[in-house]
Amino acid sequence: xxxxxxxxxxxxxxxxxxxxxxxxxxxxxxxxxxxxxxxxxxxxxxxxxxxxxxxxxxxxxxxxxxxxxxxxxxxxxxxxxxxxxxxxxxxxxxxxxxxxxxxxxxxxxxxxxxxxxxxxxxxxxxxxxxxxxxxxxxxxxxxxxxxxxxxxxxxxxxxxxxxxxxxxxxxxxxxxxxxxxxxxxxxxxxxxxxxxxxxxxxxxxxxxxxxxxxxxxxxxxxxxxxxxxxxxxxxxxxxxxxxxxxxxxxxxxxxxxxxxxxxxxxxxxxxxxxxxxxxxxxxxxxxxxxxxxxxxxxxxxxxxxxxxxxxxxxxxxxxxxxx
Amino acid sequence: xxxxxxxxxxxxxxxxxxxxxxxxxxxxxxxxxxxxxxxxxxxxxxxxxxxxxxxxxxxxxxxxxxxxxxxxxxxxxxxxxxxxxxxxxxxxxxxxxxxxxxxxxxxxxxxxxxxxxxxxxxxxxxxxxxxxxxxxxxxxxxxxxxxxxxxxxxxxxxxxxxxxxxxxxxxxxxxxxxxxxxxxxxxxxxxxxxxxxxxxxxxxxxxxxxxxxxxxxxxxxxxxxxxxxxxxxxxxxxxxxxxxxxxxxxxxxxxxxxxxxxxxxxxxxxxx
Numbered sequence: 001x002x003x004x005x006x007x008x009x010x011x012x013x014x015x016x017x018x019x020x021x022x023x024x025x026x027x028x029x030x031x032x033x034x035x036x037x038x039x040x041x042x043x044x045x046x047x048x049x050x051x052x053x054x055x056x057x058x059x060x061x062x063x064x065x066x067x068x069x070x071x072x073x074x075x076x077x078x079x080x081x082x083x084x085x086x087x088x089x090x091x092x093x094x095x096x097x098x099x100x101x102x103x104x105x106x107x108x109x110x111x112x113x114x115x116x117x118x119x120x121x122x123x124x125x126x127x128x129x130x131x132x133x134x135x136x137x138x139x140x141x142x143x144x145x146x147x148x149x150x151x152x153x154x155x156x157x158x159x160x161x162x163x164x165x166x167x168x169x170x171x172x173x174x175x176x177x178x179x180x181x182x183x184x185x186x187x188x189x190x191x192x193x194x195x196x197x198x199x200x201x202x203x204x205x206x207x208x209x210x211x212x213x214x215x216x217x218x219x220x221x222x223x224x225x226x227x228x229x230x231x232x233x234x235x236x237x238x239x240x241x242x243x244x245x246x247x248x249x250x251x252x253x254x255x256x257x258x259x260x261x262x263x264x265x266x267x268x269x270x271x272x273x274x275x276x277x278x279x280x281x282x283x284x285x286x287x288x289x290x291x292x293x294x295x296x297x298x299x300x301x302x303x304x305x306x307x308x309x310x311x312x313x314x315x316x317x318x319x320x321x322x323x
Numbered sequence: 324x325x326x327x328x329x330x331x332x333x334x335x336x337x338x339x340x341x342x343x344x345x346x347x348x349x350x351x352x353x354x355x356x357x358x359x360x361x362x363x364x365x366x367x368x369x370x371x372x373x374x375x376x377x378x379x380x381x382x383x384x385x386x387x388x389x390x391x392x393x394x395x396x397x398x399x400x401x402x403x404x405x406x407x408x409x410x411x412x413x414x415x416x417x418x419x420x421x422x423x424x425x426x427x428x429x430x431x432x433x434x435x436x437x438x439x440x441x442x443x444x445x446x447x448x449x450x451x452x453x454x455x456x457x458x459x460x461x462x463x464x465x466x467x468x469x470x471x472x473x474x475x476x477x478x479x480x481x482x483x484x485x486x487x488x489x490x491x492x493x494x495x496x497x498x499x500x501x502x503x504x505x506x507x508x509x510x511x512x513x514x515x516x517x518x519x520x521x522x523x524x525x526x527x528x529x530x531x532x533x534x535x536x537x538x539x540x541x542x543x544x545x546x547x548x549x550x551x552x553x554x555x556x557x558x559x560x561x562x563x564x565x566x567x568x569x570x571x572x573x574x575x576x577x578x579x580x581x582x583x584x585x586x587x588x589x590x591x592x593x594x595x
Contacts, residue, residue, distance in 0.1 A: 025405065043405075048435065050428040052425045053393070053429050053432050054394075055394065056393070056394020056398060057394055057395070057397045057401055059394075059395055060394065060399045061398035063383060064383075064399045064402035068398070084394055084425075088391055093593070094592055095370045095374045096370055097364070097365060097367040097368075098367075098590070099376065099379075100376075102594075132592065133592065
């Protein structure tokens with residue numbers, strides 16, 4: 001296995017899928033790496049800064065036989081294309097009675113912690129989860145980034161790939177060969193027995209670091225990464241919580257109507273999981289503000305390791321109920 | 324417009340897409356069934372009037388959002404350009420869409436990439452209830468073409484043969500790989516913009532409505548055919564009779580088609 005950056009893993013995913021299938025094209029205002037050298041300007045298209053038309057073009061071209069990858073670059077830029085995302089991409093297949101497939105992948109960076117302030121730092125995946133009709137991937141490691149993006153490109157539906165900014169330069173092992181990670185399968189990143197920490201994207205790594213510290217105190221934390229938000233592997237999350245009886249959900253989006261709140265609901269709506277809970281579900285999320293610029297403010301807005309640790313201690317404090 | 328197209332060419336449409344569907348070769352029985360919300364409709368009753376599509380004949384869908392189809396049409400044109408078989412996309416929209424940002428994004432990228440597309444503006448003089456002159460400082464939508472380096476042509480949208488001729492030139496240009504065109508067809512919406520429970524008083528001048536009604540494109544084409552001896556009155560009557568019969572048959576087809584079963588609510592959400 002090679003150690004490569006998260007960013008490199010994503011580039012490899014695109015290149016491998018473009019080699020594998022001539023129908024895959026990619027469009028963006030600019031590219032990391034140098035894909036045009038290998039694939040040429042017909043399939044690697046530098047575009048005007050026109051998020052709306054590019055989003056719709058990806059959809060239209062997908063309906064006509066291509067497998068386009070549209071890279072919005074930052075997720076905040078995609079808000080310019082809201083009609084194409086909300087009214088067109090998420091509805092088109094169902095609205096037309098399934099008479100055509102739309103295999104388009106929308107890529108974007110997501111998250112804060114990079115000192116770029118509110119209009120370049122956001123984690124709005126729950127807005128997309130709320131729409132019926134888009135699949136969503138949110139990898140946390142180089143291996144998952146590559147495997148999930150490859151699966152997304154091969155998927156016959158619109159898929160949004162949220163690629164965490166803070167992970168771009170983080171390295172990790174990636175299996176050799178045609179490495180695929182199926183959509184809708186969560187991954188237990190670290191097994192444990194006392195508490196489940198559900199982490200998303202950057203906060204999977206943070207949860208693992210916290211779990212390591214807790215282990216020294218004799219606390220066994222299980223870290224679970226959903227990896228895909230739509231479809232969400234709710235059974236894997238429930239299974240972990242049924243085992244540990246305690247759960248902390250960590251994400252850098254604000255808590256209101258978030259992926260974390262959806263996961264919390266899905267856990268407690270299941271009677272078996274509900275009965276297994278020994279403490280209230282806890283969420284560790286960003287503060288509900290536009291992400292500020294100044295480092296001390298940004299750090300105060302986003303979850304920190306201490307916040308995760310504190311939440312774990314709190315759920316562990318709850319006495320075991322005698323039934 | 325569509326008389327210049329092959330079955331492999333594609334069109335995108337607006338929230339008033341029935342005519343485009345018929346012109347591109349869609350089956351009016353399945354269209355009617357869709358209007359009736361029945362399982363034999365093009366979208367199995369999931370789309371209704373404003374979302375009829377027939378991908379098999381290159382009709383990529385009506386669109387409930389003003390300007391929503393322009394980007395999708397550009398994507399179809401990009402696919403055709405890459406496929407290299409000379410297929411063309413025709414994008415229908417109204418004068419209202421020309422005030423949307425996506426109109427400009429679409430013309431810009433089509434111009435810079437020389438996409439094989441014909442933008443067809445059906446300028447019916449009113450967007451919602453507002454006259455074109457109170458929405459656009461330049462009332463000729465075709466004038467936008469110059470900025471995006473493509474031909475812009477204004478044509479009498481109520482003259483079927485004039486539209487056919489202009490469309491033919493624009494489609495041929497796209498097919499030759501010479502890029503997009505913008506064709507503006509000046510026409511008129513006879514009826515009030517709908518979708519309201521209580522329709523407000525029509526503020527459009529009565530003379531204006533009357534003058535456009537006097538230029539009914541179908542009646543004009545009939546007059547032309549009669550005056551040239553291309554069709555007799557009896558032949559025109561036979562065509563009208565046939566259309567009436569087809570519509571009655573479509574209604575009967577729709578009425579006998581069952582409503583969708585609620586158990587199928589989630590069918591067609593995701594492709595395998």
